[in-house]
Amino acid sequence: MKTIDRGILSDYDLKKPGNKIIYYLMMVVVLAMVCTMLYPMFVILFNGLKLNTEVNSFPPTFLPSEVHFENYQKAWSYIKLPLFARNTLFIFAGNMVMTVLVVGFASFSLSRMNVPYKKVIQYFFLLTLFIPPTTYIIPNFVNLRDLGLMNSFWALWLPAGANAFFLLLLKSFFDGINMEMFESGRIDGASEPRLFFQIAFPLSVPIFATLAIFVFSSAWNDWYWPSLILSSDDKYPLATAIYKYVINVRRLDLNLRFAILSMITFPPVIVFLIFQKYIVRGLHLGGVKG
Amino acid sequence: MSQPSTVPIRSLDALPKKPPAKWTKHLWGYLFLLPAVVIFFLFLWMPIGKGIVFSFYHIDFVKGDSFVGWENYERVFMDPEVWVSVKNTLYYMVLGVLIGFWVPILFAIAISEMRRFQGFARIAAYLPYVVPFVVLYGLWRWLYDPVGPINALITKVGLDSVLFLTDKAWSMISIVIMETWQSFGSALLIYLAAVLSIPRDWYEAAEIDGAGVWKRIRHITLPAIKNQIVLLFLLQLIATSQGFQTHYALLDGGPNNATLTYALLVVRYAFTRQDYGSASALGVLMFLVLGLLAVIQYRMSNKKEA
Numbered sequence: 001m002k003t004i005d006r007g008i009l010s011d012y013d014l015k016k017p018g019n020k021i022i023y024y025l026m027m028v029v030v031l032a033m034v035c036t037m038l039y040p041m042f043v044i045l046f047n048g049l050k051l052n053t054e055v056n057s058f059p060p061t062f063l064p065s066e067v068h069f070e071n072y073q074k075a076w077s078y079i080k081l082p083l084f085a086r087n088t089l090f091i092f093a094g095n096m097v098m099t100v101l102v103v104g105f106a107s108f109s110l111s112r113m114n115v116p117y118k119k120v121i122q123y124f125f126l127l128t129l130f131i132p133p134t135t136y137i138i139p140n141f142v143n144l145r146d147l148g149l150m151n152s153f154w155a156l157w158l159p160a161g162a163n164a165f166f167l168l169l170l171k172s173f174f175d176g177i178n179m180e181m182f183e184s185g186r187i188d189g190a191s192e193p194r195l196f197f198q199i200a201f202p203l204s205v206p207i208f209a210t211l212a213i214f215v216f217s218s219a220w221n222d223w224y225w226p227s228l229i230l231s232s233d234d235k236y237p238l239a240t241a242i243y244k245y246v247i248n249v250r251r252l253d254l255n256l257r258f259a260i261l262s263m264i265t266f267p268p269v270i271v272f273l274i275f276q277k278y279i280v281r282g283l284h285l286g287g288v289k290g
Numbered sequence: 291m292s293q294p295s296t297v298p299i300r301s302l303d304a305l306p307k308k309p310p311a312k313w314t315k316h317l318w319g320y321l322f323l324l325p326a327v328v329i330f331f332l333f334l335w336m337p338i339g340k341g342i343v344f345s346f347y348h349i350d351f352v353k354g355d356s357f358v359g360w361e362n363y364e365r366v367f368m369d370p371e372v373w374v375s376v377k378n379t380l381y382y383m384v385l386g387v388l389i390g391f392w393v394p395i396l397f398a399i400a401i402s403e404m405r406r407f408q409g410f411a412r413i414a415a416y417l418p419y420v421v422p423f424v425v426l427y428g429l430w431r432w433l434y435d436p437v438g439p440i441n442a443l444i445t446k447v448g449l450d451s452v453l454f455l456t457d458k459a460w461s462m463i464s465i466v467i468m469e470t471w472q473s474f475g476s477a478l479l480i481y482l483a484a485v486l487s488i489p490r491d492w493y494e495a496a497e498i499d500g501a502g503v504w505k506r507i508r509h510i511t512l513p514a515i516k517n518q519i520v521l522l523f524l525l526q527l528i529a530t531s532q533g534f535q536t537h538y539a540l541l542d543g544g545p546n547n548a549t550l551t552y553a554l555l556v557v558r559y560a561f562t563r564q565d566y567g568s569a570s571a572l573g574v575l576m577f578l579v580l581g582l583l584a585v586i587q588y589r590m591s592n593k594k595e596a
Binding site for chain 2: 005006007009010012013019023025027029030032034036037038040041043044047055056058059060062093098101102103105106108109110113114115116121124125128130132133134135136138139140141142143144147149158159161162164168191192193196217220221223224226237238239242243244246247254257258261264265268269272276280
């Protein structure tokens, strides 16, 4: 971030008392926003450390009066988190492979290989963006059932390749790669797959990293659709399992509930805080062009 | 999108040495497209097509499907819940704009003015976006609880406690507040980037000409981010018109159908009543309505430019 010598307000403006009040008022509002953002984060963490009676007390306390780490132990044995985490990673890996191979190949061809009827094919992909998900959610379910993909990871992996938004992002990125590199590659006798894997792919690592963030966050977040398609514990991703066994269960003690929630909240949060510079830049790359 | 790069390829191919047959020349190009064409066909176009077909059928996984003509559409139009859900969805979209839409714009401008801790405020605003939805459901149920922290604050101020989730008047508002809290950070990043890319000398010039702070915001900042505002407005309307997961997870459409959105009703038709035909008919109707709106919008924006 470059240093700002002035914004809407200049230093001179800030010396005027009227503007000064507005400025500090704004800062108070931003501070309040930051607090409302951070407070629930700490609630998840601290409620997981309290006794159940303290979580249920009124008025609620913020800091735990005594710290109970054994909640985490109990929570760990309540639900098979490693199994569900493994499923989530499986789903993410498969979706990512499909994105690179299917969407990557297609957008490379559209952008760089100049086949006849390219426009028609492009419309075939992009028109799907205009159809609301509500329209095909039910037929999609029946369709996957007809194809015999129920309760299999393929029901999530294969449709991951049908993403017109990713196709658009990748294509506009490939459009920006210098054409001469491919020309010289072709003259040297490189095959088209080789051009893709040895020139286009390495040059597009930033955009694939952005897509990886999108794909990961949907694999980590999606709970509804997997809960329709998958139907056994050895298939459920983390989010679906948490919904089924933690959110939707009445008997579970609140403190254990929060202990489990904090266990699945903080890994992505910590990863985000460490890599936030790259992630925010990547999201920007994806957001502006899309 | 036009391709400036077509010329070099043609000239290369025009070299007299080896004129390749047309199909081998484009073989790889089509081979690269083939998987995507198959996948898009199988998992997007086929469901879309099947949806239209299903809307005229009674779907039975055991006994097989049977053609019923317009019966599904008639059932849907006679169902009072459909009209309730249409009303709720419109209400949800309006609330999303009233409660949520201006928040990221306001904070983008405020944060862009911060001389210190700008990065920190930005990260804090984005943080909830990283939290999985299922965690939010657990968290906000506790925050909104009749004896939860928000009500503790309200009663401390001296007001009556609010049944955020079980009061019909509040349930939809509570959902919108929660979703705004969760997701305004991503819109904020887009606005913030746009606000920060406005040239500083515009403000300088305006200041010299005697424009006050509000005038500068109104006549420089807001017009400069107009494109982002329009785009995110449309995206938000589209997204909220499809929303149902939060309503389903937190309240299952209750209390008394107050948070029953259109998409939730589609899901309910399919998985609670096992009536996949009528659910498909509802889906087709949504497509028709949105398509019509898109055409009208396109016509209007074209007229404005002409």
